[in-house]
Amino acid sequence: MMDLRLLRYFLAIVDTGSVTAASKELFVAQPSLSRQLRRLEHDLQLQLFARVDRRLVLTDVGRQFVPIARDLLARAAHARTMVGAIAASSTPDLVVAGPTTTISDIVAPFIASGGPASLANVVETSPQDVYEVVARGQADFGLGSSVPSRSLEAEVLVRVEVWAQVPQDHPLGDRGQVDLAEIVTHPLVHLDTSHAVRRAFDAATTRDGLTYDVVAQARSPRLGQALAAAGRGVCITSDDPRYDLASPQIMVDGEPLTVTLYAAWDRDHYAARHIRETVARLREFTAERYGHA
Structure with missing residues (x-):
């Protein structure tokens, strides 16, 4: 099992530019941080950094590993949130992903009009990345204009006039x-x-x-x-x-002439029922605002 703490150390070095700066940010002694970095490289069987002029520089493999590490930490944070909601037996906070226009013209007005308190945050993406963000677990559901893959549960949210x-x-x-x-x-x-x-x-x-x-x-x-x-x-x-x-x-x-907007989410999502309820309310709102539901 990969130690998430080591991933955080790795990204701190990447983001601050040096072991010295990362050790200060993490409140971890520099020798200990260097050992943890070597341990991560040993566990992965990869050389993530090369030493150039007494500086650590990401190798090609290290650069490729950076987005993987960020994704793993994001998924772990999302999992902790889900577990906390399950333990509390409460309505979970939901994160929706969508392009900037969709967020500003549909999601933001929906929230302002008294949308469910469970819709707690948004992730603004490019139109092409909406469902990928959902698949990576960085949002609970997404709003996109391309047809979602069959791996996701999806519903038509609204057909918007051009x-x-x-x-x-x-x-x-x-x-x-x-x-x-x-x-x-x-x-x-x-x-x-x-x-x-x-x-x-x-x-x-x-x-x-x-x-x-x-x-x-x-x-x-x-x-x-x-x-x-x-x-x-x-x-x-x-x-x-x-x-x-x-x-x-x-x-x-x-x-x-219309454009179809879909809502899509992981069909096995622990909060699938709450997502469907939120999408249903959002559909009613968009039908009143734009028609062609």
């Missing part, structure tokens, strides 16, 4: 809806392809044989909205409007 956001005085500003074929005749401010909105838009235009011009591409939806407000182009997004932008729905074959 909008063409423009200034109020734009030719589309007084429209409640606009057809996809008309949207592509305007210069577009698009999100990059890591966003589900962009992928859904591209799939719809490809299916209909349409092309479009992108005048700017933004990683952040808020930046895309700012560019639209500055008159640079039509921002394609599912975010709540900002900067006094109008938001006509984008229609495809008479139906709103």
Whole structure:
């Protein structure tokens, strides 16, 4: 069994840059810390550090081991939290993972509206990493726009409409809806392809044989909205409007273009029942806020 204390010592040396600095942070004598490092290397049968000019420098193997060590410590901390909740027979605190936009537009308003006290923390991730964070045990459930793997239990949380956001005085500003074929005749401010909105838009235009011009591409939806407000182009997004932008729905074959948001978690999670209850309440909230549940 791997000694977690040795992993903490190892990461302290990595993070502080030396055994001397780590010993002060850990309140462990320097000779003892050096022995513990050698013990970890012996247990792993790996050389984690090389000595260069009297300094410890991570080897290639050591650099590869750093994220593994961090992951193991994170899982151990999560396990202690779970055991504590089980021992107390109380409603566990839940951590949700999701992209920044999902956290700010859905999770934060849900908590502010009186969401369950058990939803205690969030982990903001890239859109691609949501389910990986859940699989590593760093969050109890995740909210993502890609279809979760079959190894996770998953439910549709909401189908969010995609909008063409423009200034109020734009030719589309007084429209409640606009057809996809008309949207592509305007210069577009698009999100990059890591966003589900962009992928859904591209799939719809490809299916209909349409092309479009992108005048700017933004990683952040808020930046895309700012560019639209500055008159640079039509921002394609599912975010709540900002900067006094109008938001006509984008229609495809008479139906709103939408992006599906999923909630996913480990089907064997000790708090699976509480997660389902939280997801059900979150679904009700998002249905009222966005519709298309």
